[in-house]
Amino acid sequence: MTDHVTIVEVGPRDGLQNEPYTIPTPVKVELIDRLARCGLGVVEATSFVAAPAIPQLADAEDVFGRIERKPDVRYPVLVPNLKGYERARTVGAEEIAVFTAASEAFNQKNIKCSIAESLERFTPVIERARNDGVRVRGYVSTVLGCPYQGEVPVAEVVRVAEALHEAGCAEISLGDTIGVGTPRKARAMLEAVAGSIPLEQLAVHFHDTYGQALANIYACLEFGVVVVDSSVAGLGGCPYARGATGNVATEDVVFMLDGMGMTTGVDLEALARTGDWIAGELGRPRSRAGQAILKRN
Numbered sequence: 001m002t003d004h005v006t007i008v009e010v011g012p013r014d015g016l017q018n019e020p021y022t023i024p025t026p027v028k029v030e031l032i033d034r035l036a037r038c039g040l041g042v043v044e045a046t047s048f049v050a051a052p053a054i055p056q057l058a059d060a061e062d063v064f065g066r067i068e069r070k071p072d073v074r075y076p077v078l079v080p081n082l083k084g085y086e087r088a089r090t091v092g093a094e095e096i097a098v099f100t101a102a103s104e105a106f107n108q109k110n111i112k113c114s115i116a117e118s119l120e121r122f123t124p125v126i127e128r129a130r131n132d133g134v135r136v137r138g139y140v141s142t143v144l145g146c147p148y149q150g151e152v153p154v155a156e157v158v159r160v161a162e163a164l165h166e167a168g169c170a171e172i173s174l175g176d177t178i179g180v181g182t183p184r185k186a187r188a189m190l191e192a193v194a195g196s197i198p199l200e201q202l203a204v205h206f207h208d209t210y211g212q213a214l215a216n217i218y219a220c221l222e223f224g225v226v227v228v229d230s231s232v233a234g235l236g237g238c239p240y241a242r243g244a245t246g247n248v249a250t251e252d253v254v255f256m257l258d259g260m261g262m263t264t265g266v267d268l269e270a271l272a273r274t275g276d277w278i279a280g281e282l283g284r285p286r287s288r289a290g291q292a293i294l295k296r297n
């Protein structure tokens with residue numbers, strides 16, 4: 001196992017985009033700045049997907065323009081196409097993320113195109129980004145199950161991840177969108193993808209729908225993964241995946257990693273306070289570890 005784990009905090013994007021109502025811009029800006037001050041090295045800031053598709057993040061330019069931009073922190077933003085890429089670049093984004101799914105049915109419902117079409121759509125975006133020296137992260141969702149087609153063959157996950165890797169993504173995040181994965185399956189999936197993509201370029205992204213996220217992360221850490229996605233206070237879900245609860249909470253992940261003697265650079269107390277604050281703003285439950293940490297003080 002590695003000594004250092006990079007946490008990719010996805011709360012301000014993956015989390016907030018799935019909240020049922022719109023959050024004021026200053027709250028988003030404060031959330032990102034507070035997360036960066038907690039010691040998180042990567043904070044996914046917002047999404048440049050067209051406003052009608054994701055109204056919660058329609059203020060992307062405004063948010064990105066107002067955040068503090070600490071020099072030692074990366075602030076990737078989600079982009080759907082070249083137009084989104086240009087919007088992101090106009091406000092100074094230096095890292096982007098693109099997305100597709102390992103399930104054909106999910107892609108059709110979610111982004112209204114086939115996997116092949118989505119890869120075609122992203123190829124020029126990735127190419128352009130690479131020419132501009134912009135780092136690209138690729139998301140593959142439904143890697144352990146799909147709400148529409150059920151089982152997702154591991155070979156499909158490998159094929160899609162390879163395509164993103166070959167197109168030039170520096171990192172591929174493997175997402176269990178509906179949270180149905182269990183540790184052995186999670187590890188086997190990671191192992192299969194790591195057969196053709198270097199492990200240090202892979203990230204895991206688990207949802208806690210069935211309470212399996214930490215166990216899955218542990219199984220993947222044992223295999224050697226060094227990048228883990230998580231969301232403060234467990235913000236998020238998936239609007240297209242019914243029943244999917246939040247992303248694994250960053251507080252829970254950091255508590256586990258700290259306890260195992262792994263470093264993350266994150267100040268857990270400050271993170272718990274940030275999680276408590278944003279959960280209060282959104283009227284949603286606190287993460288378990290976050291709550292416990294605040295109570296003991």
Ligand code: MG
Binds near residue numbers: 014207236237
């Ligand atoms: Mg997620």
